[in-house]
Amino acid sequence: KQEVTQIPAALSVPEGENLVLNCSFTDSAIYNLQWFRQDPGKGLTSLLLIQSSQREQTSGRLNASLDKSSGRSTLYIAASQPGDSATYLCAVRSNTGNQFYFGTGTSLTVIP
Amino acid sequence: KAGVTQTPRYLIKTRGQQVTLSCSPISGHRSVSWYQQTPGQGLQFLFEYFSETQRNKGNFPGRFSGRQFSNSRSEMNVSTLELGDSALYLCASSLALAERGEQFFGPGTRLTVL
Numbered sequence: 001k002q003e004v005t006q007i008p009a010a011l012s013v014p015e016g017e018n019l020v021l022n023c024s025f026t027d028s029a030i031y032n033l034q035w036f037r038q039d040p041g042k043g044l045t046s047l048l049l050i051q052s053s054q055r056e057q058t059s060g061r062l063n064a065s066l067d068k069s070s071g072r073s074t075l076y077i078a079a080s081q082p083g084d085s086a087t088y089l090c091a092v093r094s095n096t097g098n099q100f101y102f103g104t105g106t107s108l109t110v111i112p
Numbered sequence: 113k114a115g116v117t118q119t120p121r122y123l124i125k126t127r128g129q130q131v132t133l134s135c136s137p138i139s140g141h142r143s144v145s146w147y148q149q150t151p152g153q154g155l156q157f158l159f160e161y162f163s164e165t166q167r168n169k170g171n172f173p174g175r176f177s178g179r180q181f182s183n184s185r186s187e188m189n190v191s192t193l194e195l196g197d198s199a200l201y202l203c204a205s206s207l208a209l210a211e212r213g214e215q216f217f218g219p220g221t222r223l224t225v226l
């Protein structure tokens with residue numbers, strides 16, 4: 001069974017700092033990996049989707065990379081802002097069982 | 113384009129009752145997935161429907177069931193509610209090739225079982 005781990009569980013940074021969130025998964029047989037943010041009590045907002053054949057995706061201040069062979073993905077946030085404060089979740093679409101497995105999330109606080 | 117909508121947003125039930133949650137996907141999306149989110153277990157996959165057929169099912173008891181209609185709207189039913197069913201239930205939709213597509217989530221239904 002696929003297991004997805006996110007480190008750290010919580011992160012607090014001053015505004016303007018660049019930061020990296022980590023996601024690791026145990027089974028490299030995946031279709032894709034998706035990063036989400038979740039604000040308290042709300043649903044998930046899709047940030048970036050990386051297909052298994054891709055190495056990275058970029059959207060604005062966000063850049064996500066994928067190293068399928070080592071079972072790792074990183075989400076890079078440049079010039080962090082207080083509005084970036086949220087919980088960030090990664091999820092992998094496993095092609096064994098064709099299910100979506102979520103990590104436990106990283107709670108990010110950006111201090112003004 | 114309207115996003116994924118879920119109704120109701122909040123629900124309070126008592127043990128033993130049953131509940132039905134509804135999800136309307138983004139227009140044109142044919143795949144709908146359901147997830148349960150709890151503080152202890154995180155986000156867990158319940159099931160996925162595509163063109164009115166259940167494609168995949170997570171590891172949940174048979175009390176949890178769902179269906180999808182011809183217009184791609186989906187409902188999830190939980191029978192004989194237990195206290196542990198209290199959770200945020202999230203629905204997500206994606207385009208036809210769900211295993212390659214981006215998932216878009218609704219705001220969720222907060223279910224409280226007393």
